[in-house]
Structures are given as structure tokens and as C-alpha cells.
Amino acid sequence: MTAELRVLIVDDDFHVAQLHKAYVDAVPGFAALEPVGGGEAALRAVQSLRPDLLLVDVYLPDWNGLDVLRGVDVDAFVLSAAADAESLRKAVRRGALAYLIKPFTQEMLAERLRGYARYRRLLDTDAVLDQEAVSRALRQLSPGNAGAKPRTVTEKAVLEAVTRVPGASTAAEVAAAVGMSRATAQRYLSSLVEEGSVAVALRYGAAGRPEHEYRVRAE
Template sequence: MTEDLRVLIVDDDFHVARLHVAYVEEAPGFTALDPVGGGEAAARAVQTHRPDLVLIDVYLPDWNGLDILRGLDVDAFVLSAASDAESVRKAIRRGALAYLIKPFSADMLAERLRGYARYRRLLDTENALDQEAVERALRQLHPSDGGGRPRSVTERAVLEALTRSAQPSTAAEVAAAVGMSRATAQRYLSSLVEEGTVDVALRYGTTGRPEHQYAPRRPGGGSS
């Protein structure tokens, strides 16, 4: 994806809505649409502007935000002071990808937005997904789980192939070393780049055509 992800904020408190607009605008790769203050306005805005993501409050003047959520048919986070377990369960049942209890920090929302962007990138493919690819995409929505999460056997094999190589490797070279298709190797490498475990650089081969080469990231930020 090359265009910014467009975010619609639904909150009847003007000052809170503008604050959340500022949070979104500070996140690379995201653009905030003009916020709206009610459920009916949210439904119209979704139909008109087709946002990628909606950030919706529970307490709205005309509708309960969780009732609106069920009919929007768009990715959504719930941002609300509603902290009861039933609201959280209902939000998840109705499709919320995240639930942030007000007040929350700009860093917390930024972290969730970064995870959502990774989730979208991993699912932005015309290829059929295997179960590991689905699990990897879903994990991006919960970035606090990312640091110590166990790796799949295939993911470990891709990393080991890169580590064994004395030079940066292409996706085709990794695929050959592990015994998988180039497209599958590319998906795993892209995921590892997103989480910061692997570095990628564009280099020109003897044919003059550029190719991506991958290498494990060393502590301190440099690649091997």
C-alpha cells in the first residue's frame, strides 16, 4: 500500500475528537478525516468517504457506538470511557480490532495504529494465505505481545538461513535454502522487516535490475 490509511473519528466531545485527530495525524502512514459526533453521521461518513479505519466512542448522543459498530462493515477500534466487561465483550463480538479505555496516551494509540498498518500490509496480497500467515497478521494487532512471542518453525528456518549466509540474501536464495516458494519466503521476510528483526536494502545485480537483499539486524541497528 502506498496511500495513507484514512481514519474516521466518531466522538461527540469536540475537544477529544480534535485531540484524537492530532494523534492520528502524527502517525506515519495515516490521515484523519473530519471527525463526526454521532452514530447517524458516522454511517453517512462511512458511506461517503469509505475510511480504512473508524475510531468510535460508545457514548454517542443518538446511538450507542457498539450498535453502530455492528452495521458499519469497516475496520474499527473502540475508544471509550466505558470500562465494563460487557462493553468490551460486545465490542469484540461486533468486530472491534482494539479497545482503548479513555484516557489513554498518544503513544498507546500510535502503537495500535502501527500494528494495524502492519496487519493491513500482511493481508494486502492476492495470494492464498496459510494459517501461519493469518496468525502473523493477527498478532500485529496486539503489539505488546510481539517482543517475546514464540516463532513458528518456518519463521525460525528463514531467520537461520539468513544468519548462516555470509552475505545478504535475496528472497529467492532464502526460498532455495529453506525449501519453499519465493512468494512464501517473501511474506516471511517482509514480516521480519516490519518487526525490525531483519534489514532490507535495494541493490543492483549484474543484469542491472534492482533486487531486495535481506540480512539479520545486529544489536544497535546495523545489519550483518
């Protein structure tokens, strides 16, 4: 995943929408589309612009924003002053990946967006996921939880395989050392890169495409 993630803001308050647009644009890897102010406009914009992520308010002039979630097939956060439990439950039932109560700080939204970017990177694979990979991806969506849980046995084995090599290792070399597929090793290595334990660079050979190489990040 190398392209910027495109974000559509749905909020009928022009000033709030522009503020949130500025918040999104300030986060590396994200680009905010021009905001829209209602549910019908949101549906049209999703169909024509194909955003990666929707940031939708509950209180819209034509629709309840939670009904927008039911009408689109796109990842979404709810950003709203609606602080009742039923709105939260309904948002979760309809697929919201985050729920932020207005007003919130720029850093609070940025933290959620960075977690969403990690979630997307971890799932940017055609390989079959195991339960550890699923759990790690979902943890990225909860602030402060991405690195809170202890390492699994497999994570420790992958990190130890990288640590044992004086120089750098490719995913194939780590896979051979641990005894797993290259695709699985790649997923764990990507996670370690995301949390900052491992650094990644390109290895250029005499011929063919360059490979990613991994080494333990110096303190």
C-alpha cells in the same frame, strides 16, 4: 501497502475528537480525516470517504456507537469511557479490533495503530495464508505480544537462510534455500523486517524491475 491509512474518528465531544485526531496524525503512516459527531454522520462518512479504520465512541447523541459497528464494513477500534464488560463483549462480537477506555495516553493509541499497520502489511498479499501467517498477523493487534512468542521452525529457517549469506538475499533465493514458495518466503521476510531482525533494500540489476534484498540487521 504504501499509502497512508486513513482514519475516521467518531466522537461528539469536539475537543476530544480533535485531540484524538492529533494523536493519529502524529503516527507515521496514518492520516486522520475530519471527525464526525454521530452515528448517522459516521455511516455517511464511511460511504463517501472509505476510511481504512474507524475510531468510534460508544456514547453518541443519536446512536450507540456499538451499533455503528454493525452498520459498516470497515476495521474499527472502540475508544470510550464505557468500562462495563457487556460493552466490551458486544464490541468484540461486532468486530472491534481494539477497545481503549478513556482517558488513555497518546502512546497507548499510537502503539495500537502501529500494531494495526503491521497487521495490514502482513495481510497485504494475494497469497493463500497458512496458520503461522494468520497467527502472526493477529498477534500484531495485541500490544507487547508481536514479538513475545518464540520463533516457529519456519521463521528460524528463513532467518538462518538470510544469516548464512555473507551479502544479501532476495526472497526467491531464500525460498530456494528453505524449500518454500517465493510468496511464503516474502511473508516471513516481511515479518522479520517489521520486528527489526532483518533489513531490506533494493537490488538493481542490468535490466528489469529492481528486487528487494534482505540481510541480517547489524546490531
